[in-house]
Amino acid sequence: MLKKDKGLLIVLSGPAGVGKGTVCNALRGVNDRISYSVSATTRSPREGEQEGVNYFYKTKEVFEEMIANDELLEWAKYVDNYYGTPLHYVKEQLREGQDIILEIEVQGAAKVKEKYPDGVFIFLAPPNLDELRKRIEGRGTEDSDLINQRMNVAKAEIEMMAQYDYVVENDQVDNAVSKVQTIIDAEHLRQERVIDYYRNLVEGSE
Amino acid sequence: MLKKDKGLLIVLSGPAGVGKGTVCNALRGVNDRISYSVSATTRSPREGEQEGVNYFYKTKEVFEEMIANDELLEWAKYVDNYYGTPLHYVKEQLREGQDIILEIEVQGAAKVKEKYPDGVFIFLAPPNLDELRKRIEGRGTEDSDLINQRMNVAKAEIEMMAQYDYVVENDQVDNAVSKVQTIIDAEHLRQERVIDYYRNLVEGSE
Incomplete structure (x- = not known):
């Protein structure tokens, strides 16, 4: 097959607990043509983890320099450690025609969209919106506080x-x-x- | 499955002779959930043809009234007969959640896009653009007039x-x-x- 375009940056996101990691891992099992983005982190490597495979391991100083130089597609800090997606690594893979998938929180996805609007942004939705509908239709049979609470979550x-x-x-x-x-x-x-x-x-031929 | 949206208007078009009809018929064989748009025409019904199945048969006066009243998604005149797509019929099917496919010439597709930009516009491309590439790569081995002629077709x-x-x-x-x-x-x-x-x-529940 001809390589007709550069790779796609696929961003899989959605609310916490929706199963992004599970879907991403299952996709990895059926599609070996997609690369998975390797994040940079200041966290120490754990036993068996490899530089460039699990993470790119950086010192805090280097990571903060990367932030300052706008070298990250998105980044966040959890429990004193930085995590982020190196822009250079992603762009290189895309240029080579390699699709790359990023499994990421909603806030991170919004940042990626700012920096790379050509990405394919997929929202993984919880199935309970359908359940919610059924409960609404059978209103009166269930605690209305609970319904309202779910409704607010659904609205968000x-x-x-x-x-x-x-x-x-x-x-x-x-299915997903x-x-x-x-x-x-x-x-x-x-x-x-x-x-x-x-x-x-056509133009290359003139 | 829940019906979550209205139907899609799928417009399959492309250059003359590319095989739109063949692809459309083959699609009909594997997907029975798609409706095929029924055109209106001033042509007389042929043996075995049925009103509302093959065409909606109209007099010239009625057809011209439909044009004047903007009741057609697109229309054209071939050999003294009008052919066109009734807007009302298409919109009704879409509203019912029915996907509908329109196999149509490039000029007609452009008109449909003006009236219904929400459609899904698919361009069926001839495979010889790849062949063309090979010929360009082996330039010098073939008549350059022929190459130029093909190139101009490809550009268009x-x-x-x-x-x-x-x-x-x-x-x-x-594949297609x-x-x-x-x-x-x-x-x-x-x-x-x-x-x-x-x-x-969510809003219906308030």
Whole structure:
């Protein structure tokens, strides 16, 4: 197959606990053509972890320099350690035509979108929005405080959703993985991703 | 499965002779959830043709009234007969959540895009752009007039492409059908097509 476009940056995000990691790992099992982004961190390597495979290990000073130099697609600090996605590493892979997937929290995804709007932003949604609907329809049969509480969570989730290109409900991991795969396949067929290939083909000949 | 959005209007177009009809018929064989748009025409019904199945048969006066009243998504005149797509019929099916596919010439597709920009516009590309590349790479081994002529055709095709959402190369009918199907599946997962469903769900409960 001809390599017609650069790789896709696929950003899989969604509310905490929705199963992003599970879906991402399952996708890894069925699609070996996708790279998984390697993060930089100031955390110490654990037994068996490898530089450039699990993480790029950096000192605090180096990491803060990377932040200052805008060398990270996104970053966050958890429990005194920095974690972030090196822009250079991602861009290099994309340029080589390699798809790369980033599994990331909603706040990080928003930052990535600012820096790389060409990414494919997939929101993994909890399946309980459908359950919620059923409860609403059978209103009166359940504690209304509980319904209201769920409703507020659902509202917040829907407003997160608006920043994404696609919504995939994680009702079953296999279904969700197959939908993510379908999205990746379709995105490779998007006109704006392939037209330059055709244009270069024709113009390179003059 | 829940019906989360209205149907998709899928417009399959491309240069003359690229195989739009073949791909469309093959798609019909594997996907029975897609409706095929029924055109209106002033042509007389042929033996065995049925009103509302093959065409909606109209008199010239009625058809011209439909044009005047802007009741057609697109229309054209071939050999003294009008052909066109009734807007009302298409909108009704979409509202019912029915996907509908329109196999149409490039000029017609451009008109549809003006009236219904939410459609999914797929450009079926001839596979010979790849062949062309090979010939360019082996330049000098073939008549350069022929190469230039093909190049001009290719350039015109690429500029048509720019108006579409997706490009599918019709290298083999089965491949092309499967790509069109992938695009349809992915489009149903697009955030802007499903978010209103979620919003209504939550807001309908207040």
